[in-house]
Amino acid sequence: MRKIIAIAWKDALINFASPSSLLFFFVLPVVFTFIIGGGFGGATASQDTRAKLLVVDQAGTASSRQLITMLGQSVAIMIEPMPLAKANSTFDANDAPALLIIPAGFNSTAMISGTAQLQLKQQPNNLDAVLIERTLNTTASQITNAIAAAQTAVAEAERIRPFTSPAERQAYFDAALKHTTQLLAQAPSRLNVTRPSQIAPDFNPAAQASAGQLITWVFIPLLGISAMFAYERRNGTLRRVLTTPASRAQLLLGTIFGQFVTALVQMGLLIGFGAVVMRLNWGQSPLALIVLLSSFALAGVSLGTMLGTFVRSEGQANGLSILLGQVMALLGGCWYPLEFFPASVKTIVHVLPTTWAMQGLSNVLQLGAGLPAIWPNAAVLLGFAAVFFVVGISRFKFE
Amino acid sequence: MQKLLSIALKDLKVAFRDRAGLILMLLAPMALIIGMGVISGRFSSSGSGAGISDIPIVIVNQDEGQLGQALVDVFYSPDLVDLIAPITTTVVETARQQVSDNTAAAAVIIPAGFTASIIPATALTATSFQTPTVISIELQTNPTRATSAEVVRSIILKFLARVETNQIGGQVTFEQLLTQKLVHPADIPALARDFGTRMDAGANASASTTITIEHMTNNDAPPAPFDVLALLAPGMALLFLMYTVTRGGAQLLAERDAGTLGRMLISPASSAQILGGKVAGIFLTALAQVVILIVVSTLLFNLRWGDWRGLILLLPAVAAAATGWGFLIASFVKTPQQAGSIGAAVMLLFGILGGSFGTNVPITGFLDTLSKITPNAWGIQAFTALGNGGNVTQIMPNLLALCAIAVVTFAVASLLFRRGNLIKK
Numbered sequence: 122m123r124k125i126i127a128i129a130w131k132d133a134l135i136n137f138a139s140p141s142s143l144l145f146f147f148v149l150p151v152v153f154t155f156i157i158g159g160g161f162g163g164a165t166a167s168q169d170t171r172a173k174l175l176v177v178d179q180a181g182t183a184s185s186r187q188l189i190t191m192l193g194q195s196v197a198i199m200i201e202p203m204p205l206a207k208a209n210s211t212f213d214a215n216d217a218p219a220l221l222i223i224p225a226g227f228n229s230t231a232m233i234s235g236t237a238q239l240q241l242k243q244q245p246n247n248l249d250a251v252l253i254e255r256t257l258n259t260t261a262s263q264i265t266n267a268i269a270a271a272q273t274a275v276a277e278a279e280r281i282r283p284f285t286s287p288a289e290r291q292a293y294f295d296a297a298l299k300h301t302t303q304l305l306a307q308a309p310s311r312l313n314v315t316r317p318s319q320i321a322p323d324f325n326p327a328a329q330a331s332a333g334q335l336i337t338w339v340f341i342p343l344l345g346i347s348a349m350f351a352y353e354r355r356n357g358t359l360r361r362v363l364t365t366p367a368s369r370a371q372l373l374l375g376t377i378f379g380q381f382v383t384a385l386v387q388m389g390l391l392i393g394f395g396a397v398v399m400r401l402n403w404g405q406s407p408l409a410l411i412v413l414l415s416s417f418a419l420a421g422v423s424l425g426t427m428l429g430t431f432v433r434s435e436g437q438a439n440g441l442s443i444l445l446g447q448v449m450a451l452l453g454g455c456w457y458p459l460e461f462f463p464a465s466v467k468t469i470v471h472v473l474p475t476t477w478a479m480q481g482l483s484n485v486l487q488l489g490a491g492l493p494a495i496w497p498n499a500a501v502l503l504g505f506a507a508v509f510f511v512v513g514i515s516r517f518k519f520e
Numbered sequence: 521m522q523k524l525l526s527i528a529l530k531d532l533k534v535a536f537r538d539r540a541g542l543i544l545m546l547l548a549p550m551a552l553i554i555g556m557g558v559i560s561g562r563f564s565s566s567g568s569g570a571g572i573s574d575i576p577i578v579i580v581n582q583d584e585g586q587l588g589q590a591l592v593d594v595f596y597s598p599d600l601v602d603l604i605a606p607i608t609t610t611v612v613e614t615a616r617q618q619v620s621d622n623t624a625a626a627a628v629i630i631p632a633g634f635t636a637s638i639i640p641a642t643a644l645t646a647t648s649f650q651t652p653t654v655i656s657i658e659l660q661t662n663p664t665r666a667t668s669a670e671v672v673r674s675i676i677l678k679f680l681a682r683v684e685t686n687q688i689g690g691q692v693t694f695e696q697l698l699t700q701k702l703v704h705p706a707d708i709p710a711l712a713r714d715f716g717t718r719m720d721a722g723a724n725a726s727a728s729t730t731i732t733i734e735h736m737t738n739n740d741a742p743p744a745p746f747d748v749l750a751l752l753a754p755g756m757a758l759l760f761l762m763y764t765v766t767r768g769g770a771q772l773l774a775e776r777d778a779g780t781l782g783r784m785l786i787s788p789a790s791s792a793q794i795l796g797g798k799v800a801g802i803f804l805t806a807l808a809q810v811v812i813l814i815v816v817s818t819l820l821f822n823l824r825w826g827d828w829r830g831l832i833l834l835l836p837a838v839a840a841a842a843t844g845w846g847f848l849i850a851s852f853v854k855t856p857q858q859a860g861s862i863g864a865a866v867m868l869l870f871g872i873l874g875g876s877f878g879t880n881v882p883i884t885g886f887l888d889t890l891s892k893i894t895p896n897a898w899g900i901q902a903f904t905a906l907g908n909g910g911n912v913t914q915i916m917p918n919l920l921a922l923c924a925i926a927v928v929t930f931a932v933a934s935l936l937f938r939r940g941n942l943i944k945k
Contacts, residue, residue, distance in 0.1 A: 238733075304691065
């Protein structure tokens with residue numbers, strides 16, 4: 122054991138020989154977590170992050186005002202009414218994702234006759250513009266629902282006694298629409314949104330960013346053990362160490378153990394940063410967290426060991442570590458939640474250790490899961506570790 | 521000039537012969553572009569790229585009336601067959617547990633008496649318009665699938681809006697009839713039954729209204745379908761462009777340390793020609809990298825990069841601005857290892873600040889201002905504008921900004937490098 126620890130310590134000294142190592146070990150992961158988690162103000166109340174919708178009201182009718190009011194009540198978009206020329210120039214300068222023009226003649230009569238039109242200009246390939254389009258569709262359907270209700274009231278009245286003039290009919294419709302709109306505005310909420318009871322009250326949506334960045338930034342250096350093997354093989358130090366009383370198994374275990382412990386320290390620091398600075402509740406189930414992170418570190422370091430038997434140079438190893446680490450983090454749901462993935466891809470990505478690690482961490486951090494809930498994730502990660510380790514050891518060459 | 525070009529072309533060849541370097545220059549950005557295409561559904565048979573589908577939800581319907589069943593039917597309707605993957609259970613705790621176990625995005629619990637709370641079981645009378653006790657549907661959401669849960673919430677809200685409108689529509693209909701003295705209060709129950717029967721039979725279909733929404737882009741043309749690759753591919757190209765230039769800077773220092781730069785000084789080339797050739801080599805490598813990525817992504821993914829005149833101006837501008845940064849980093853560090861480490865850090869920081877990692881990263885305020893020093897921010901904005909049908913005039917501010925970055929970084933780097941000299945002391 123002493124020899125294993127001595128080899129692990131030697132590797133740690135090599136790893137941290139340059140101060141720039143700390144850049145990747147702690148500084149950059151923290152900066153990325155902080156930025157992606159909205160630590161620089163992305164999610165604070167001081168800055169309005171709603172999608173900006175420019176609105177030009179050329180109609181000036183009760184219907185257009187109602188549409189603007191209802192759009193303004195949306196939590197997703199922010200309304201900026203302005204004249205057409207200014208709106209066009211603002212939109213053309215790409216300072217807003219969408220511009221809504223309510224043309225003259227937009228009123229309830231036009232809606233009933235099916236001629237009511239809105240013009241929505243959207244910046245292409247812009248997610249905020251897509252969001253605005255959805256919100257506008259929903260709002261438009263709410264307005265037409267109210268008008269449909271008023272139309273029904275008119276039709277029922279007409280069944281009982283026909284109106285004497287179009288003006289009387291219109292007045293009846295206007296009164297019914299006003300009353301409908303008032304009642305809709307006063308209608309009670311019939312939807313109660315809750316969260317699972319075990320979730321801590323200080324739940325923070327930045328948790329996804331924190332867990333994803335943790336996996337990404339720990340996984341890449343773990344794969345980087347392949348570069349260490351390539352470096353030692355190139356310099357002949359692996360052979361030289363074999364002249365010492367340490368066995369091959371001790372040499373390999375020492376290197377792997379060193380990387381494993383380094384990864385645990387790095388994860389501990391990142392979790393500490395998340396808990397202290399970003400107020401993330403990492404401590405709901407410490408045992409589950411330790412088991413999961415240890416399993417993940419073993420899977421990563423074993424994959425790095427296996428990778429080290431396929432590469433020829435440090436350059437290749439470094440490049441492949443970054444490439445594989447980033448792609449596996451992306452596909453494992455560390456950058457974008459897995460829920461966005463197509464169904465088939467969601468299934469396929471379970472061949473990656475990053476997927477199991479990310480799911481497990483999300484469950485611990487966001488759902489307050491304990492050991493019984495994450496043991497399948499830990500077991501699969503340990504399975505990955507065993508397979509990678511066996512392949513790596515069977516292919517390992519000291520020269 | 522010939523000497524400068526010879527040195528630059530030699531370095532270009534060396535860069536593209538280094539298989540390890542090619543992994544990060546070309547393979548990594550292509551792999552990430554493909555990865556983003558895969559996760560966004562860009563390559564799926566539907567080609568919608570819509571992202572979310574098959575949202576797993578658990579429904580518990582304890583309501584005895586028609587509205588609870590109507591909501592269940594909504595989730596099982598053909599319109600939502602791709603979006604929602606519902607299952608039903610009778611046990612509330614089972615539903616909640618599935619959310620807690622992260623096997624469901626949400627649990628929809630329709631309590632007993634929901635329908636009765638909206639449509640009273642007793643016959644309508646003139647005075648029964650008062651709203652009965654409100655019984656709410658419970659939606660338990662899974663925070664790890666926040667967007668999916670939001671989709672489910674919007675479906676329920678839309679359903680409730682329709683129910684509410686119908687209920688209020690009926691209320692308004694009879695209140696108006698009474699207010700206008702068109703009916704006697706005693707006739708209301710019979711009228712309400714008749715009204716309900718006709719509404720169930722679809723009598724209000726004629727009362728449907730529509731608002732047509734005409735969609736257009738900034739060119740007043742109909743918008744093209746959302747293409748996530750068009751959004752992310754330029755970002756990846758610029759991220760790994762920064763890798764190439766910082767690696768070029770590190771190699772410059774490696775040559776200085778190995779003494780090859782010093783040996784070149786005894787050739788007929790001046791120090792300015794040697795340094796210029798080296799920097800031109802980095803520039804040409806960067807330019808070749810972006811051109812290859814654009815050509816390959818166009819051929820493989822049919823990506824539209826837009827106006828070729830704009831591209832011809834933009835590509836050298838981004839390559840020059842990035843090269844300037846690579847040269848600047850090489851000028852103030854001491855060893856190739858430092859250049860490699862700091863270069864990689866700068867590449868990642870510029871990537872996240874400049875938008876290479878997508879639009880979901882909150883870059884606002886101070887960070888937005890800071891992002892203006894990155895070639896990524898100006899470059900991605902210009903590539904996006906061209907891809908969206910923009911022209912040279914529209915990207916002119918970006919071209920000028922990129923040129924300014926190149927000039928400033930080259931000027932500072934030249935001063936620092938002159939001091940450092942080409943020979944290791």
